[in-house]
Amino acid sequence: MSQAISIEDLTFTYRGGDFPALQNICSQVAESSFVVLMGHGGAGKSTLCSALNGLVPKFFRGQYQGRVLVRGQEVAHHKVSEMAGIIGMVFQDFEDQLFSTNVELEMAFGPENLRISRLEIERRVQHYLSFVGLEKLRRREPATLSGGQKQRLAIGSVLAMEPEILVMDEPTTDLDPRGRQEVLSAADRLREKKRTLLIVDHDPETAANADRVWLMRSGRMVAEGRPDKILVDGPTLHSCGVGVPPLVDLFCTMDWPGRPLTVEEAIALLQKHQRARRREYKPGQFVPADSRRPFILQADGLGYIYPRHRSEALRRIDLGIREGEFLALLGQNGSGKTTLAKHFNGLLQPTYGQMLLRGRPTRGYPHRELARLVGYVFQNPDHQIFCNTVYEEVAFGLKMLGEDAKKIEQRVSESLEVVGLEGYEQKVPFALTKGERQRVAVASVLAIQPQVLVLDEPTTGLDDRQQLAMMEMLKHLHERGHTIIIITHCMEVAEKYAERTVVMKDGGILLDGPTRAVFAEEERLATASLRPTSLLRLSNWLGTKALTVGQMVQELQVNHGS
């Protein structure tokens, strides 16, 4: 089989970088194959993608050694725009690549540049719009689309150029599980068309479908091979900051034969070897959140209508959150999660009904008072960081609230300690990694010591290791008595950490209850475009109460013993 991409001993150091971002990479991608690239944050995945279409070294300058051949052409000798017809690239920050004023023009932009005839462009726009399922939104302005639609548009606009090779850098980070499925099934259809695909992704289930998996660590290619070889190698995965697929972990610990990557495989294996039987999941003793604790937040028949589009974003929400809860807010893109969360600290005021904070409507509080009680960490840390040093950044809120210097100093060092950034006081926040910037953002809200902490997508863009650190930190805060509310797309995070889960759909509450019970309702979750992780689906099939591998192992062993 001929090679679509051939990387020959590539080493690249960013200008001003202390060590190489890529080191001696030697890899090939065969024609019409599907490769998934995995690795920790900062491993060089995005740099490698950029080297394939020439952004490295044309845009990102630096020291470049070795060669990259794409369909026999040496990338470094061509302009990026010249490579565009052969290799298409969907960027990690897909919002930044949408540029046109309507969907149709966005699709046409690439072909226009390739100087394809208008008739042919028309055909392609039509064809690829239906391919990514956006034909009904032709005239819409891209900025008004939901996250999932934007991401599909970004993919479609690259597909319309009909490149033989498609590179996608984390194309599903901001998508709900259904959106992920849609993107990945589009990828499957491309494979049928004999296109070559390279996708950067964290999810083992994506990787399970690939022909080959590449594993990177600190700029080096650590391992390459078939998914059923790479994904079962726990220690190597771990060293690359990639989570071991939970089912593999489970089968390993239980010493069951086989290393399944999907639920279907796992069930087939269990049935074949008769290691465990299907049981109905019965919600056990329902333990309500400690009802002696007072409500801190109460939505009372709350509704919100966006003044501009007059669409009802929230309808008749009744929700009580008690002090000290750890709650996850789930729902598909555009279901109203963020809109609801912005009511918690008065950023938005209900159109009807009311939001009570400690029994008083948020409307009655001055902003400062709200900031003291409810901290809100925005999705993108860069939207709130603006000081020259980490210290100033964390101290900002306290200064605004008029605390004295001594107290500020004490609180800053406390909150930096909580987020694990002691010693970072004098660093420049903009120079930190994404994971660290996110922690600075959390620390800056934490310093105010709000009783309630609301976090919008705290784990997006973090690798497995950073994700774990972030969530453990929240768990720690929760143990200290804070009320934690997270908005998330990541089912795994909700399953592992939240005591209570609220699922939203079309501006209303679909499910609300203890996390385990909510995730047992697979069918109802599906109506909200959500799907539990493979581990939880197996747990549902086995009828266990477990939410994590550890719990499941324990439970199965006890069952076995009895």
Place this chain on the structure above:
Amino acid sequence: MNIFLYLDHGTWVHRLDPRTKIISTLILFILCLCFNHPLYMAGVSLGILGIAVSARALPNFWRLRFVLILLVAFSSLMWPFFTQGPTPLWAWGPFRVSRESLLYGLAMGLRLASFVAAGLILLSTTRNEELTNGLLRMGIPYPVAFAFSTSLRLIPTFAGAGATIVEAQVCRGLDLESGGIFSRIGKFLPQAVPLFFYAIRHTNLLAMALEARGFSPEAKRTLYYEPRMRAVDYGVIGLLSIILVAVLYARLGMHLGTVFPGRL
């Protein structure tokens, strides 16, 4: 948050070739400069308002109502103090207001508002890409046309990011409710820092994304919305040209429509 001015309708103004709309807007600008008598000026303003109604651009006028009202009010109030006419109405120390200067101020207010209105109609009915394509077909070099339309395109993006940034700081106790106007502006200033970083990052990424999709500023490209001049386009330009000639004749030949004949 939607701050785009384009309104997606299919009126006859929307369907005009972008070149026609650019030329027509320029003619409207000149028409605005022809009279300085408020009655005549009001005629021009009403004409522009008529076009706005038939182009269904009024929602944008409503959105910018404060700017429009401010322009008329401010200039009607200020101009009278800076021009002097023969019929004094009121005097107080060094301040004098005459009948003519009052009328002149009113005309200037209408003129400014009409300027904005004409531009607003163009932006409400023409997509960014159409504007670029129109400029290109008029012989403007691609880099210039592209820079122009990009800057128009980025304003709403940055405004949206700015709003998010302010929200994030309010959450951390930034108090924008109290204090005088200057102290409030002072509180806003630090927000420019993250916006600045965002802008740099965004434009950088955008440049990469554009090039990765084959864009190169010098090269020729296919235009998906190929502008095409139809009979109605020539009709509109012809009609506006006739009006322009007639108005110029009225002003220069018949000396109509002025309060101060010597002034613009």
